[in-house]
Amino acid sequence: MAQSAREYDMTARSAAAVRTRERILRAAGARFADAHYDDVTLAGVAEAAGVTVQTVFNHFGSKEGLLTAAIGHFADEVVDLRGDVAPGDVDGAVEALMRHYEMFGDGNWRTVADADRQPVLHSLLEHARGEHRRWLATVFEPRLAADEAGRDQAVTALYAATDVGTWKLLRRDLGCSAEQTRAVLSRLIVGILEKE
Structure with a gap:
């Protein structure tokens, strides 16, 4: 009987620790998305998560x-937001990017802006850039040049057209609506692919 009670207690503690970790991660995600890295504090995250800084x-x-x-x-949320895009589907790719950027674009851009001052951000951005490049190569595979140099150049051009900085320029700096931004992104992508 004592063994069962101890196992139940350990299971309950483990579940509570998982829930606490999830609360902290959600609070941290919100804080990092809404503020520059230097402005986020462990105390602020702890308060938002309802835990102590030590926790x-x-x-x-x-x-x-x-x-x-x-x-x-x-x-994983970004992967879910982007969803499955049929190879070569420009409209599907633009919709996937818009879902991603409309939810996380401002936070992503702040991370880019902070990366020069924070080495941890630089390495995370390098990984994210590699993932975005792989996504573009996969999504537009059927419409890319067969030769490696042409393919690489096209993916680089697609990257420039679909980077979060391009979204930020259109949505925030130029004040384009989401619909206008979709149209511009589509036009940029189609223009690149037509050269192939």
Whole structure:
């Protein structure tokens, strides 16, 4: 009987720790998305998650560890937002990008802006850039040049056309609506692919 009670207690504690970690990650994700890296504090994340700073520290070790875990945690959400895009489908690709950027674009752009001052952000961005490049190569595979040099150049052009910076320029700096932004992104992508 004592063994069963101990096992139940350990299971309940483990489940509680998972829920606490999830709350912290959600609070951290919201904080990092809404503010520059230097403006996010462990105390602010702890308060938003309803835990102590020591609890945040126990789970993640540091602010850098918390950021890395939060980005990893939300990477699956980005994959879900982008969904499955049929190879070569420009409209589907633009819709996928718009879902992603409309939800996370401002936070992504702040991360880009902060990367020069924060080495942890630089390495995370390099990984994200590689993932975006692979996504473009996969989605537009049927419409890319057969030769490696031409293909690489086209993917680089597609990257420039679909980068979060392009979305930010259109939506925030130029004040384009979401519909206008979709149309411009489509036009840029089609223009690149027509050269192939």
